[in-house]
Amino acid sequence: MITMAATLAAFAPFPVLEHPPARARTFRVEASQYAYSPGAIRVNPGDTVTIELVSRDVVHGLFVDDYGVSITADPGQTSRLTFVADKAGSFRMRCNVTCGAMHPFMIGKLNVGVNTWLYRSLALAGLAVAASFILFIPKNKIRQETV
């Protein structure tokens, strides 16, 4: 029974509450050692997203996980990246031009719609705890006693 619930949580389609119409959105993202500003941007699924990357100190890049699209920008030369956010979820944006020691940790976030995978995972976590109750709760009641 637990397995069924788990499978449901993991794979069942999310009820679509509302479907905001897709629009074109533009974001000005400033990149500096070692963060993006804003650190997170939020769009709706289907939006056409344009990111204007402005480097504030050295050459930086912006690569979007899972989408695989990227641009680079030199200070003084804003670059533009346009793509359609057809995949929903939360995706990390990463710098893809080595820009100093902490470069591997230069990370931002692109949130497209609802982060359904996170909610599924939270549900699964709850289920795991529930399962542990069902499977492992001691048969005899935990009793108080002197040690």
Next chain:
Amino acid sequence: MKRTSEQVTRLLVAIFLVGIVAFPVVAWARTTLIHASMAETGGWSPDVIRGNLGQPLHLRFTSDDVMHGFAVGQMDMQAVDIEPGKVSEVTLSFDKPGIYTFYCTRWCGMNHWRMRGTIEISDASEAPTQGSNLEIPLFVSLGLNLDAPHPAEAWPASKPSAQRGMELIQGADIDTYSSTYQSTSPAGMFEKLSTSGWSESQRWDAVAAIWQTNTSTEGLAEGRRLFAQNCAACHGENGDGNGVFAGQLEAAGMASGQGMAGSQDMRMTRPADLTRPDLLGASPALLQGKLLRGGMGTGMPMWGSIFTDEQLWNLVAYLYSFHYEP
């Protein structure tokens, strides 16, 4: 007494250990690389390269921190990008002995433009000497004071149109005015045209047209490219002085509290707003002079050894284009 297997093992382990220590040390000692790092952490290392006339100079670079690039001033070459951790190469050949300036071509911090070095090319007979280009810059022969303020005596109420101006100047005889392009500011040209009988806005249109005829589409395109790559980071992509380093430059100036006695305080300042009317009070010679000589402590680089004269005039022409419609 040790067994043979132990002795053999000791020998093998010793060989491995000596080998693994020797390998990177020898590799490192035998590799000649020019290291690029941000100006704040040393810039080019080494920053003086020596070569001989007639022998191609083969250079290998790596970056120790961020993206850099390499080019030689006033040389027609493709800039070489230097990626952090990777090695790039270039082979240079020189026609004349002398001291050449090389510089970083990818913005690597506020002090990127200070990342320069020299290549000394000697021929067999003598040591190289500085600059065979001994032409006197125009601003010197005109006796212009590069550091004096240059307010415009007048400026247009709305952006002039070079196209309209072209129609105007087709018919009129303005060669006398046009030939003084380099030494006259747009505001000065506007004054000179007061005898033409045109209205004020027409005169500004004419000035714009005169400016446009003194350059070309290719020239403006190069000017735009040079501006984007070299100037926009401080002066802003649209020339308004709000480039990404503007704040840092101003803060550096305030923090240093240094000034140089003279007609103006020479400390790091906010980059000039090139869209302000006072650009119209500056002649092309004045602007070219400022570019050549730089800002004497203000943070404005000197480009004399980097750009050719043609590049500088193209850049100057592009600067004026902030002030008129083509």
Next chain:
Amino acid sequence: MRKLELTRSPFIKKALKSRIPQLIVLVVMLTGFIFAILAGSTGSRVGSQNFGIVFVWIAWWAVLILVAVPFFGRGWCGVCPIPVVGDWLQRGAILDPAARKPKWLKLRVPGRLRNMWIQNLSFTLVALFSSVILTIPLVTSVVLAAMLFLAIGLSMIFERRAFCRYLCPVGGFIGLYSQTSPLELRIKEKKVCARCEGKPCYNGSDLGSGCPWDVFPGGLSKNTYCGLCLECIRTCPHDNIAVNLRPFSEDLASPSGKLDEAFKAFIMLAAAMIYAFVLMGSNGAVKLAAFSIFSPEWFLYAASFLTVMFILLPGTFWLAVQAGNYKLPVTGKRFASASTALIPLGLMFWVAFSLSFVMTNATYIAAVLSDPLGLGWNLFGTAAITWQPLFTAWVLPAQTLVLVGGLFWSARTAWKTSQQVNINPIPVIGLCLLVTVLMLGLLL
């Protein structure tokens, strides 16, 4: 579930008893280790193109936390190069068993220090400075060299593997988490050990050193301190030592109840969450604070770091234990035993965190293989490989699986331990759920 004795297989037994296979692996590891140290000063200053950084913090770390620890417990310790030079010096030989007894001091580590507290300290120090250690080749090389020379130096002063048992920052958590592994080394029959004279497994003999980990194999019941160095398999005259396959996390059924181990669990759990927040998040100010060591911002970061690790997490755990407690004093032993539930959770937190950053940066391994020192080589043709994250579509589900699995495992441990500790585990399980939710939010 029954145990499967791997050493029943003559092939495995021979391979483990012979010193040669292990020595080959050790020499390879030592070679790599020394190369990593030298890469710090002879190689590129850019971490992503430096053998030291890429092969230690990406390649080796991936193998350690994703394979070695979960499946082989202290298996890495058995092939770790750090103590081997010290071992050779102590034994006076590389391949021969204790042929000569060189005159080293062989002091016993003072009683007060014979615990995990120094390892807790050393790991915390590494964690505080991790931003510069993980990214600057020279710093990594200094840390690695320090560990090597400390280990060798300690071998000349103290008996056995003092560095490994009491100082190594990695060894602390490998030991703690090895309790969950399916691999173990145990004696076969107690009676045989009872009759054994001289106990060469602990005291050494002509066949080998006495346990370098200061463990009496005859009494070994948990994995925590056995470094799988296999000396005892070689010294035991009665062939009474076996390596077994067993169900996961068997050792957790008998909590040690030691406070130093409990704090190791807190340290690891907190560190995983802090790293996820600082390194995997989008807050640039915190990252800069973590990187600019000894600046005011860093001190603030360090203070917060230490507060979460030593006060917040243990404190809330204590409250959870207290909440499930039945009016009996919460002794250190009960508290520590209850913290056993955090062991599988911590391991899974580290696996989940590492999956993300290893898969993101794995392409550097290929690039560095071709050009380990960033000198412009291209040994295998992969030097110019473009960086890109690998398997991104799989990382998220994998992380969920690992974290939820860890939570389930922890809850199970909490239920089982609750009977021994006499507390109601529900608050503890609630805390485990809370931190798992937090970690999911930070990583996904």
